[in-house]
Amino acid sequence: MTKKWKSAILGLGLVMPSFLILLVLVMYPVWSSIKTSFTGADGQFTFEHYIYIFTEPLILNNIRHTLTVTILSCSLVLIIAYSIAIYLRFNQSPIAKWINRTYLIPMFIPGVIAVYGFINFYRDNGWVARMIGEEYMPSIIYNVKGLLMINIWFNVPFTTMLLISALQAIPNSIIEGAKDAGANQWRLFWHFILPLSYRTMLVALTFLFMGIIGSFTAPFLIDRNAPQMLGVSMQQHFSVFNAIEQSSSLAVFMFLLCSIVGYFYIYSNIKGSKKEL
Structure with a gap:
């Protein structure tokens, strides 16, 4: 041989x-x-389950709600994480060093414990309500606002870690050369920092989208009963209504949504690699 x-x-x-x-x-x-x-009650091939999820008003509301929460959560997480990453990359103040040591802590807190603490902190008679008065406490728990806040809590640390690694890979010589050429902060960001870190941002966006759109624990405990996130709706169809075929069609639909985001990420990487060649 x-x-x-x-x-x-x-x-x-x-x-x-x-x-x-x-x-x-x-x-x-x-x-x-x-x-x-694609299997009907008689074991034959059918489209009835997909017709159901795209015609049933309750499921359509769940889809709209899921996409709205996912897009808003991804946008807020990217804005916050990118801002923190840029601050930590180009600032050496004591505050920046303190943030750099502590921003990863939420990643090591189990999800159920984090959600339980969040509920106790922000519910109508929670700790915040006791400090500011229950009459001044806005509705956060069992509301979209609470779901967005907990999504930010869960996803900002990991996204920040990814973006910091990309920003740290940018040579200081490029930044200093651009400044010497007269580039202000905005021009430095749009023409140098963002183009050199957008691939990592796409990676972070892909992970964010896939994680949030299929999440279950936080939406189940914090979100309202209707409309629901698709992860909760799928679990309800599977375990409560025993509609396995319908829950499978929801799972396939979620997989297709994630595949679309994954396709744009892969296409962008391939396009970028061809430019480098």
Whole structure:
């Protein structure tokens, strides 16, 4: 056996365990959900479950609500995380050093505990209401505002970490050269910092979208009963109504939405790589 064949077999052996895990944990469940979503009560192929989710007013409201919360959450998280990342990258003040040591703490707090603490803090008779008075406390729990706030809590640390790594990869010589050429802060951001970090921003946006659109714990505990996020709606159809086929069609629809975002990320990366070549 030649050395080339030995290397090929070794490479295949190293890749095969990961491929089998991917096949069992990802590909098979996806295929099973797709198959179930097109299966009727009589076991025959049908589109009735997709007709249901795109014609039922309750599900349509859930879809609109999910997309609204996801887009708003992604936008707010990116704005806040990018602002923090730029501040930490170009500022060496004691406040920046303190933020740099503490901004990752929410990542190590379990989600259920964080949501429970959030509810106790912001509910109508919670800690904030006791300090400012219940009559002055806005409605946050069981409201979209609370869901947006907890999404920011969960996602800003990880997004900030990704963006900081991209900003730190920008050489100081580029920044200093642009300043010497007379570039102000806005021009420095739009023409140098943003173009050199937008790929990482797309990575962060992809993770954000996929994580928020399919989230369950926070929407189940904090959001209102109707309309619901699709993750909660899917669980209700599966466990409460025992409508497995309809919950599978919702899962496939969510997978398609995530695939669209993933496609734009991959297309952007391929386009960027061709430009570099």
